[in-house]
Amino acid sequence: MEGRLPAHLEVAGLIRMIQDKGGFATVISRGERDAGTVLILTMYRGEEVTLFERMPQLDGSRxxxxxxxxxxxxxxxxxxxxxxxxxxDPDIWIIEVDIADAERFIASLPH
Structure with a gap:
């Protein structure tokens, strides 16, 4: 079984990726450091607000x-x-992201 990246490292990496793409990100809910669920709340200039969550698939991807x-x-x-x-879920992490073409950014993330 493959080890999961601790939540705080995943969040830090996501924020760095978002900033590298010219976006802005902030943590609006800090969860459990190692095993918290990570949700991404995306928008572009305050519009088109969508919540993304990792969903396990039959092939093992997330x-x-x-x-x-x-x-x-x-x-x-x-x-x-x-x-x-x-x-x-008090262990939940919520990252608020303001980035152009949020769906494309989300699709580029590792599964």
Whole structure:
């Protein structure tokens, strides 16, 4: 079985990659240092807000998949969803990312 990169190192690497691509990233929820789940909240200039989460696949890969998109008609619901996730899993890491072409960036990440 392949070892998993500790969450704090994965987050630090993601932030560096985002900055290298000209984006901005910040940790909005710091989880368990070694084994916390990492979620990426993407947007571009505050629009097109999407939450990505690693989803295990049958082939053993763990790509980031779009788990939720913000409804512009009800932005509060998205914030409430994030708060529920943090209550359900206090070990969760949430990184907020502002980057052009977020889907392309997410697709470039290792699985």
């Amino acid at each position: 790509p980031f998949i779009a788990a939720k998109q913000q409804n512009d008609e009800n932005k509060e619901e998205f914030g409430e969803y994030l708060e529920r996730r943090k209550r359900q």
